[in-house]
Structure formats: C-alpha cells, structure tokens
Amino acid sequence: MTTRRQQLLDIAAEAFARRGFHGVSVTDLGAAAGISGPALYKHFPSKDSILAEMLVSISEELLAVGRSRAAAAAEEGPRAALAALVEWHVDFALAHKALIIVQDRDWSSLPDDARDTVRGLQRDYVDLWAHTLRELQPEVTLDRARATVHATFGLINSTPRSARVPDAEMRELLAEMAMRALDAA
Numbered sequence: 001m002t003t004r005r006q007q008l009l010d011i012a013a014e015a016f017a018r019r020g021f022h023g024v025s026v027t028d029l030g031a032a033a034g035i036s037g038p039a040l041y042k043h044f045p046s047k048d049s050i051l052a053e054m055l056v057s058i059s060e061e062l063l064a065v066g067r068s069r070a071a072a073a074a075e076e077g078p079r080a081a082l083a084a085l086v087e088w089h090v091d092f093a094l095a096h097k098a099l100i101i102v103q104d105r106d107w108s109s110l111p112d113d114a115r116d117t118v119r120g121l122q123r124d125y126v127d128l129w130a131h132t133l134r135e136l137q138p139e140v141t142l143d144r145a146r147a148t149v150h151a152t153f154g155l156i157n158s159t160p161r162s163a164r165v166p167d168a169e170m171r172e173l174l175a176e177m178a179m180r181a182l183d184a185a
Contacts, residue, residue, distance in 0.1 A: 005043050008033055009057075012050045017098035017160075021051055021106040051106060052114035058099050059121035062092060066128055078135035085129055086178045089156050093174070094167050097160035104157075126150065133182055140185045148185040152178050 011032045015024045026047055027037035044050045066085055073084035093100060110118065130145035156174055165173070
C-alpha cells in the first residue's frame with residue numbers, strides 16, 4: 001500500500017518532469033494532490049526537501065535492489081549477475097520515467113547535502129556494476145568498466161525520451177542492447 005507521503009512524491013515527480021522543479025509551486029503540488037499548498041508542509045518541510053527525498057530515495061533503491069539482485073544471480077556466474085542488474089535497471093527506467101527526467105533536468109536544484117548523498121550512492125551503484133563487469137571481463141580496467149557502465153546507463157535512461165514501442169518490447173530491446181554494450185567493454 002502506498003503511503004500518502006509516497007503519493008505526494010509521485011505527484012511531485014510527474015509535475016517536476018512536466019514543468020521543471022522551478023516551474024512548479026507548492027500550491028501547484030497541493031492542487032494536484034487535492035490539498036492546499038500549505039498542507040504539504042505536514043509531510044515535507046519545503047519543496048527542496050521533496051526533491052531531495054525523491055532523488056535520494058531512488059538512488060538508495062537502485063543500489064539496494066541492485067545489490068540484492070546481483071547477489072542472488074551471482075551463484076549462476078558474473079554474466080547472470082550482470083543480466084540481473086540490467087533487468088533491474090531497465091524495469092526501473094520503464095516504471096519511473098518521470099524520476100529519470102527530474103534527475104537529469106533538476107540536478108542543479110538539489111540541496112548540496114542531498115546532492116552529496118546522491119553522488120555517493122550513484123558511485124556505489126556504478127561500482128557495483130563495474131566490479132560485476134570486471135568479474136566477467138577481468139582484463140577490463142576499472143576506469144573502462146565505469147565508463148562502459150555510464151554509457152549503458154545513458155542508453156537505458158534515454159527511455160523517457162526514446163520509447164516508441166510498448167514497454168514489453170522496449171524492455172526486451174533495452175536489455176539486449178545493454179548486454180551488447182557491456183560485452184563491448
């Protein structure tokens with residue numbers, strides 16, 4: 001069951017994705033949620049804190065679920081672990097297109113402490129992928145593995161702007177393309 005707080009975060013993500021962080025007021029968010037703008041302050045101290053929680057929580061989720069899925073698949077080998085990471089990220093990207101847009105466009109609006117937290121979580125997530133890739137291809141340097149992972153994320157995270165086919169077909173296409181990109185490392 002989704003909490004009211006999560007509902008508000010989801011509403012804010014959609015609004016920020018459509019109009020940008022600075023193009024949305026607290027009054028707009030309240031109206032979209034069916035409450036007054038000031039009623040949002042019962043849940044969040046500020047609009048900045050909404051953006052911060054939104055982007056920190058997705059970074060935490062990507063890392064935690066990525067670690068879990070990679071570990072579960074690792075028994076089958078590094079290729080299975082890498083495929084599990086790809087599957088997870090593709091599923092996330094298709095389900096959370098608005099969050100990807102907000103992350104890309106409104107990064108500079110993120111408060112400094114939240115930006116530092118998100119950067120750290122994202123570094124850990126990239127390293128999870130890079131180390132998994134190096135288990136499969138030990139000759140690849142860590143820097144090249146990280147660059148390959150970032151390029152793969154670019155491919156997958158283009159979904160909000162590039163998906164022209166149904167999600168099931170896009171899921172298959174992205175997973176196949178991502179695995180090929182990782183194999184090219």
